[in-house]
Amino acid sequence: MAVGGVALGLALGLAALVAVLLWRRRAVAVAVAGRVCVAVLGDLGRSPRMQYHALSLARHGRDVSLLGYLQSVPHGDVLRSDRIRLVPVRELRGLRVGPKLFQYGIKVIVQAAQLLYTMLTIDRPAYVLLQNPPGLPAIAVAWVACLFWRSKLIIDWHNYGYTIMSLSHGRNHPLVQIAKWYEKLFGRLSDYNLCVTNAMKEDLWVNCNIKAVTLYDKPASYFKETPLEIQHHLYMKLAKDYEPFKPRYVTESVSLSAERSAFTEMDEGNGHVMKTRGRPALLISSTSWTDYEQYINEGVKLPSLVCVITGKGPLKDYYNGLINKLHFKHIQICTPWLEAEDYPLLLGSADLGVCLHKSSSGLDLPMKVVDMFGCCLPVCAIHFECLHELVKHNENGLIFRDSSELAEQLKMLFLEFPTLEGKLHNFRKNLRASKQLRWDESWDQTVLPLLGQNE
Numbered sequence: 299m300a301v302g303g304v305a306l307g308l309a310l311g312l313a314a315l316v317a318v319l320l321w322r323r324r325a326v327a328v329a330v331a332g333r334v335c336v337a338v339l340g341d342l343g344r345s346p347r348m349q350y351h352a353l354s355l356a357r358h359g360r361d362v363s364l365l366g367y368l369q370s371v372p373h374g375d376v377l378r379s380d381r382i383r384l385v386p387v388r389e390l391r392g393l394r395v396g397p398k399l400f401q402y403g404i405k406v407i408v409q410a411a412q413l414l415y416t417m418l419t420i421d422r423p424a425y426v427l428l429q430n431p432p433g434l435p436a437i438a439v440a441w442v443a444c445l446f447w448r449s450k451l452i453i454d455w456h457n458y459g460y461t462i463m464s465l466s467h468g469r470n471h472p473l474v475q476i477a478k479w480y481e482k483l484f485g486r487l488s489d490y491n492l493c494v495t496n497a498m499k500e501d502l503w504v505n506c507n508i509k510a511v512t513l514y515d516k517p518a519s520y521f522k523e524t525p526l527e528i529q530h531h532l533y534m535k536l537a538k539d540y541e542p543f544k545p546r547y548v549t550e551s552v553s554l555s556a557e558r559s560a561f562t563e564m565d566e567g568n569g570h571v572m573k574t575r576g577r578p579a580l581l582i583s584s585t586s587w588t589d590y591e592q593y594i595n596e597g598v599k600l601p602s603l604v605c606v607i608t609g610k611g612p613l614k615d616y617y618n619g620l621i622n623k624l625h626f627k628h629i630q631i632c633t634p635w636l637e638a639e640d641y642p643l644l645l646g647s648a649d650l651g652v653c654l655h656k657s658s659s660g661l662d663l664p665m666k667v668v669d670m671f672g673c674c675l676p677v678c679a680i681h682f683e684c685l686h687e688l689v690k691h692n693e694n695g696l697i698f699r700d701s702s703e704l705a706e707q708l709k710m711l712f713l714e715f716p717t718l719e720g721k722l723h724n725f726r727k728n729l730r731a732s733k734q735l736r737w738d739e740s741w742d743q744t745v746l747p748l749l750g751q752n753e
Contacts, residue, residue: 333421334749335423338429340429341366342367344369345366346518347665351741354742363423364385367389414443423434429456430457437485454493456663461659484615494512494662497660511748516672516734518737524647529646534559536634542578543559543560545558566736579601581605583651583653583666589706590603603628603629651666652677667688667689676729678695678720694728
């Protein structure tokens with residue numbers, strides 16, 4: 299009872315504080331034509347699509363309040379823009395008093411009050427562009443703020459929050475059912491909706507009665523193939539801290555004084571860079587390591603592999619511990635920390651990408667593959683329902699269903715590498731020829747017309 303009384307008092311106090319702020323700001327609220335609040339109840343540095351939205355809006359002369367957690371540094375273009383203002387939201391740590399359901403309820407209440415308070419401290423925007431998920435309590439809070447401001451709410455549906463929640467609680471858990479009901483109810487209160495696939499567009503209409511426009515994830519302009527000279531500089535930079543990028547042996551192709559990495563060598567006399575003879579294949583993300591090692595041990599003519607696993611998360615140290623226990627002769631695994639500007643350069647230097655992303659709803663697509671395709675990097679990706687909207691099997695990559703099938707694909711793609719590239723070369727050639735739309739072009743065609751309807 300005491301815990302419940304404290305929680306109720308806290309909730310009422312926060313509600314009163316927000317009510318006072320609403321009353322005071324409503325008296326002075328002034329419309330700011332063209333201003334947009336781009337919001338995500340998550341880490342801005344790890345929300346590339348919302349950063350892209352902000353940059354596109356700024357490119358068209360809009361002033362942007364980019365609101366979210368500042369756990370990691372956003373891209374340099376965002377930081378350098380004089381039209382984008384970062385609005386930090388403090389991340390709440392979990393309440394550790396009472397049952398888990400109670401803890402979650404209190405967290406949502408406090409988060410809602412905190413988010414509403416933060417939103418109402420910025421200048422009145424004409425639009426609020428909100429990422430979902432996470433949508434609880436963000437959708438309801440953004441809707442209330444838009445009512446106060448008389449602004450338009452645009453929800454950018456990346457997935458369904460309740461399907462992500464179901465991965466840990468199960469689809470029939472009361473919390474999951476409440477989240478599903480909430481998402482459908484408040485999702486209908488938006489003025490406009492964007493989504494990431496045609497499959498999601500159809501599902502939103504059929505199951506939620508929400509009309510959405512598909513805005514596919516597209517690579518930013520800086521995701522492209524990396525010139526050989528820049529590849530060499532990147533490898534040399536990484537070789538200072540990571541063993542797999544250091545040279546394995548001296549080749550006869552250049553002088554002994556040449557500057558070498560595991561993949562490239564530069565003649566210091568004339569500055570000419572070339573790829574090393576017998577170099578390993580550079581693969582982005584994890585793979586079927588044991589099967590691949592066995593193929594080489596059986597005499598199959600495959601290159602050594604350097605597998606670079608990017609990204610960070612709470613389990614990174616745990617998986618690093620597991621990786622350190624592996625003892626391979628032909629495979630090296632590296633989990634480097636990369637500066638934001640180096641990530642596209644690494645993708646543009648690699649030979650193959652592997653994607654193990656599985657959608658909780660089966661309706662979203664992996665951003666990582668979008669970026670790889672921007673760099674003309676062929677991909678092997680694990681199958682799920684709408685992956686065909688992005689990965690065309692045997693055209694720009696391969697789709698696999700289990701580790702054995704992936705291992706066979708790697709064997710086929712890397713056979714006689716790098717002298718005979720076969721399908722790997724054809725996939726890259728197809729990606730170059732596809733001349734896919736970049737984010738700016740796609741955004742101008744899809745989102746810009748929506749913004750003209752409220753001016």
